[in-house]
Amino acid sequence: MVMNTPDAPIVISDPIDSRDNEVRPFQIEGATDTADVRGRALRLGTVAEQILKAHNYPDPVAIILGEMLVLTGMLGSMMKFDGIVTLQTKSSGAVPMMVADYMRGADGIGKLRGYAEIDEQKLSTYGKNPSFNGLIGSKSGYLALTIDQGDDMERYQGIVELNGVSLSEVGRNYFLNSEQTPTEIRLSCGRDPVTNHWRAGGIMVQHLARGETGRERILDRETQEQWDRASILMSSVKTEELLDPQMDLDQLLFRLYHEDGVRVFEPAHMMHECRCSRERLQGVLKSFKDEDLSDMLTDEGTIDVNCQFCNSTYKFTPKEVKSI
Structure with a gap:
């Protein structure tokens, strides 16, 4: 006999016209014949609020976990197959472990969840505004990306040290060192000044070399200039723009890349769903x-x-x- 059910999850409805909780793939149209510059932009509204509010984390911890949810959602939405993408940090900091994972459902919607472990004693020593390094940044720590395609497939895992002053920088280092793919990433998480609900957003661009798989990446002058321009324009994005519910992702991408031309592809939607039962x-x-x-x-x-x-x-x- 079932004694009782778990507490009901936090339910917050989105407005009918909301463009939150979706990821938008895009391509810079100014790409040359020898290379692509492609990217993804993601915005989380109620999904971020539901996950972060469930634990009532201290704001500095919630901000990093919100950013990790965004990064996980962008990476997970790149999958061409069913599976689970997991990001996990481990360190000797005040947050010894943080985990976020993405699973694509049969309906095509990405299911996100995440949590953080906190060492309250260590956290109390950092004051009200601890740095990323103080919370999870540590030379002895690492960020692991795991891709699980099911029982019949071998799991993939890549690991990078937690070197950097932000999760964005750690993610960029991962792609540069593990994938040899020039990548720029901007992540943000914060409270909506009107509702006080958590919101999170991010954007990433990558230089993808065309040609045979495994060939050494060589950026000639033209493609290097194009990549530099794309990454510099992306770095101009403001935190408010990544989180602003009044500016949808299409408007944001047009603002950044309208001079070069930007092509957007069908968005993928996100929701919060835990797999416990x-x-x-x-x-x-x-x-x-x-x-x-x-x-x-x-x-x-x-x-x-x-x-x-x-x-x-x-x-x-x-x-x-x-x-x-």
Whole structure:
């Protein structure tokens, strides 16, 4: 018998005409015949609010997690196959671990979730405005990108050190060192000044060499100038523009690249969805011994299991676990 269900998720409706929670792929039309400059822009509204509000993180932690959700959404939306893309940081900082993942559903909508572990004692030593390095930046730490295409496919994982003053810089270093792909990334997360809800946004551009796979990348003068121009224009984007609900992504891209011409492709939509369930957690509890289950009992005589991602709590009776 099910004793009760987890707390209902935070539900915030978007306006009918909202262009939030979508990623827009684009291409700079001024590209030469030997190279492409392509990119993605992403904006999260209610998705960022639902994920960050579920844990009520301190603002400095929520900001970085919001940026990680954006980066994960942009990378995940590049997949041409079904699978899960996960970004994870580990370090000795005040936030020893942060995780965000993306899974594309059968309906084509990207499902995002994320959470952060916090060392409260360390966090208290950094004051009200801790730096990125103070929270998760550390020479001993790393950012891992994992792509899981299912049981029949080998998992891919790339790792880069947490060198940089922002997640944007760490992400740029990852592509340069692991993929040898010149990349520029801008990420932002903050509270809406009107609603006080969390919003997040980002944009990335990449120089993709044409030709045979695996060939050494050589930028001639023309393609180097074009890449420099595209990256410089992208760097002019303002934080307010990445988060502004009144400026949709098409308007933002036109503002940045209208002189060169920009072609946009069909957007992909995002939503917050956790993959936890009673059935999955029951399977986990089934693996414990009786004495371990007894140690888990609360004063109310239940076994409470909390999902780190969505912060939902599931309650089970010992009898319910044994009956599986």
